[in-house]
Amino acid sequence: MQFDQLYQEIILEHYKRPHGRGLREPFGGEAHHVNPTCGDEVTIRVAVAGDKLADVSYEGMGCSISQASASVLHDLLATLPVDEAFKVHDAFVELMQGRGQVEPDEELLGDGVAFSGVARYPARVKCALLPWMAFKDAAVRAGVTVGPEVKA
Amino acid sequence: MTSLAIPSTFDVAALRADFPILGREVNGHPLVYLDSANTSQKPRQVLDVMRAHHERHNGNVSRSVHTLGTEATLAYEGAREKVAAFVNAPAASEVVFGKNSTEAINLLAYAFSNASATPGSDPRFRLGPGDEVVISEMEHHSNIVPWQLLCERTGATLRWFAVTDEGRLDESELDTLVNERTKLVSIVHMSNILGTINDPARIVARAHEVGALVLLDGSQSVPHFPVDVQALGVDFIAFTGHKMLGPTGIGVLWGRAELLEAMPPVLGGGSMIETVTMEKSTFAPAPARFEAGTPPIVEAVGLGAAIDYLTDIGMAAVQAHEQEITAYALEALASVPTLRIFGPGVPEGRGGTISFALEGIHPHDVGQVLDDEGVEVRVGHHCARPVCVRYGVPATTRASFYVYTTTEEVDALVRGLERVRKVFG
Ligand SMILES: Cc1ncc(COP(=O)(O)O)c(C=O)c1O
Numbered sequence: 001m002q003f004d005q006l007y008q009e010i011i012l013e014h015y016k017r018p019h020g021r022g023l024r025e026p027f028g029g030e031a032h033h034v035n036p037t038c039g040d041e042v043t044i045r046v047a048v049a050g051d052k053l054a055d056v057s058y059e060g061m062g063c064s065i066s067q068a069s070a071s072v073l074h075d076l077l078a079t080l081p082v083d084e085a086f087k088v089h090d091a092f093v094e095l096m097q098g099r100g101q102v103e104p105d106e107e108l109l110g111d112g113v114a115f116s117g118v119a120r121y122p123a124r125v126k127c128a129l130l131p132w133m134a135f136k137d138a139a140v141r142a143g144v145t146v147g148p149e150v151k152a
Numbered sequence: 153m154t155s156l157a158i159p160s161t162f163d164v165a166a167l168r169a170d171f172p173i174l175g176r177e178v179n180g181h182p183l184v185y186l187d188s189a190n191t192s193q194k195p196r197q198v199l200d201v202m203r204a205h206h207e208r209h210n211g212n213v214s215r216s217v218h219t220l221g222t223e224a225t226l227a228y229e230g231a232r233e234k235v236a237a238f239v240n241a242p243a244a245s246e247v248v249f250g251k252n253s254t255e256a257i258n259l260l261a262y263a264f265s266n267a268s269a270t271p272g273s274d275p276r277f278r279l280g281p282g283d284e285v286v287i288s289e290m291e292h293h294s295n296i297v298p299w300q301l302l303c304e305r306t307g308a309t310l311r312w313f314a315v316t317d318e319g320r321l322d323e324s325e326l327d328t329l330v331n332e333r334t335k336l337v338s339i340v341h342m343s344n345i346l347g348t349i350n351d352p353a354r355i356v357a358r359a360h361e362v363g364a365l366v367l368l369d370g371s372q373s374v375p376h377f378p379v380d381v382q383a384l385g386v387d388f389i390a391f392t393g394h395k396m397l398g399p400t401g402i403g404v405l406w407g408r409a410e411l412l413e414a415m416p417p418v419l420g421g422g423s424m425i426e427t428v429t430m431e432k433s434t435f436a437p438a439p440a441r442f443e444a445g446t447p448p449i450v451e452a453v454g455l456g457a458a459i460d461y462l463t464d465i466g467m468a469a470v471q472a473h474e475q476e477i478t479a480y481a482l483e484a485l486a487s488v489p490t491l492r493i494f495g496p497g498v499p500e501g502r503g504g505t506i507s508f509a510l511e512g513i514h515p516h517d518v519g520q521v522l523d524d525e526g527v528e529v530r531v532g533h534h535c536a537r538p539v540c541v542r543y544g545v546p547a548t549t550r551a552s553f554y555v556y557t558t559t560e561e562v563d564a565l566v567r568g569l570e571r572v573r574k575v576f577g
Contacts, residue, residue: 039546063516
């Protein structure tokens with residue numbers, strides 16, 4: 001059933017018990033993104049140490065998809081080398097924009113693969129991408145150079 | 153507003169058979185359409201009339217002597233007469249067709265704008281620094297943004313009626329809010345998010361006392377209960393065809409004849425002129441002056457058919473039916489644990505549009521689970537963000553009813569909400 005793929009247990013788990021939530025100091029860049037159609041909000045802070053991320057912290061309010069996505073983002077990226085973090089970022093964006101046709105790389109995306117089902121609900125793709133778009137802006141503000149433009 | 157006084161006199165089950173879409177399934181369940189405040193479904197009678205118009209009578213209006221052009225013009229102008237009769241307008245020429253409510257409201261806003269920029273124009277439509285426009289916190293964005301933009305262009309000030317905790321319009325500041333500086337008051341007749349029905353009587357009296365004009369946003373009222381523009385005493389109303397069993401692409405600005413005559417044109421082009429020379433043009437009288445270009449002909453005809461359909465049922469019966477459903481729904485929703493209703497909790501003075509929240513569960517998730525059960529509700533800020541801010545929520549879930557809504561559908565909603573609470577509880 002499509003629906004169960006949308007609200008996979010992993011997503012509900014991250015929503016009910018988010019990982020790494022809360023805005024932390026120090027940080028190099030911060031971005032606040034809003035989904036104007038539903039009012040979902042997320043603020044992301046990125047701290048960088050050399051060519052590694054030192055922390056990704058966040059705060060937000062919104063639906064299960066957007067908030068679980070922020071929690072998964074934290075798990076996946078918080079301490080990765082910058083270039084790897086962007087590999088994961090790009091893979092997640094590709095998965096979300098793939099209309100359910102993209103086979104996710106479990107090794108790269110970890111719990112992020114649970115969002116594959118979301119890609120089939122165009123109205124919810126923006127929810128899943130919200131923290132990832134905010135992350136990208138925050139990373140740029142933290143002085144990190146990033147890959148090619150992606151469209152939310 | 154009357155409540156439950158008139159029993160519904162039509163058979164809802166039989167009526168539903170007129171709406172082909174109500175027979176479909178969504179995600180393996182019978183469709184439960186609870187989003188009529190967003191757009192209504194269309195009966196076969198409307199679809200048939202539109203198809204027949206295209207198949208038999210298609211021609212451009214007001215510019216051909218041939219038979220098809222004449223038939224099309226008769227159909228288009230016939231729709232105008234139906235609209236006028238439906239809201240008890242004194243004359244069909246007071247009905248201006250446009251694309252939707254949003255365009256109708258913008259038409260008036262730009263008439264103000266153009267008058268303000270034109271020396272010698274009618275002073276009632278001239279705005280400048282020191283002048284005021286008054287709206288309310290419960291407006292749809294379509295009755296906010298045009299006035300914000302107008303005030304920015306002219307230097308006038310935008311002022312707001314507040315909303316009470318119960319979701320009623322707060323008129324306690326009426327005499328200071330509407331004063332000698334006020335040029336226009338524009339308020340919603342029935343809120344699309346709170347369901348509140350406003351009685352504009354006091355506001356109209358005060359506005360006219362200080363020489364201000366009144367626009368009523370009838371987008372949610374004209375479809376759902378009898379509206380009589382003369383009894384209301386307002387100067388303009390706006391409404392939109394797709395929320396009243398008609399097609400998209402057709403809306404109405406009704407205005408008092410004398411005011412429409414005093415308004416400068418907004419869009420220039422074919423059909424709105426009297427004569428055109430290379431130096432200067434003069435303009436046709438209303439309503440043609442405000443209908444530049446080929447209008448949405450078949451859409452107007454479809455709206456006319458929708459009005460015939462509603463008139464056959466009788467608007468008092470439509471209202472009585474929705475009052476019954478609303479009373480039933482308010483009670484049923486009150487039985488759902490942690491559910492909070494925004495707007496009046498009683499059926500009196502409200503319509504069949506109910507916004508609510510389930511504590512700790514985002515409306516997006518509510519709407520998604522309900523959709524999986526075939527229950528179609530709207531989630532979000534409903535183009536009325538100031539209301540959400542007023543009640544401290546980013547968004548709400550909204551169920552809205554119409555002539556075809558049944559108590560079984562309300563039951564399906566309540567069952568769906570139980571499932572929502574299981575998934576996210
Ligand atoms: C109260 C109110 N005003 C204005 C509108 C705008 O209607 P439309 O989108 O048809 O222009 C709506 C509907 O969305 C509404 O509910």
